[in-house]
Amino acid sequence: MTKIAFTLLWGAVLVAANRALQDATWAQYLVTFILGGIYALALSKVRILRGGNVSEESK
Structure with a gap:
């Protein structure tokens, strides 16, 4: 549930x-890449x- 909430907030x-x-x-592309x-x-x-x-x- 936490991952879903984090993903929605990040979106x-x-x-x-x-x-x-x-x-x-160009700034949109840069910000999208950095935030991703x-x-x-x-x-x-x-x-x-x-x-x-x-x-x-798995570590």
Whole structure:
């Protein structure tokens, strides 16, 4: 449930950033790329977003 809420919140951040940069296409691409990287990093590093039940073999 936490991952779903985080994803919805992150989607809202991405939409807001793209609307704020509506006239600068290159800036939209850059912000989308950076926010996508931060999202992927957060999902892989934050324990509560990973589910907490990660076995030792997958580390």
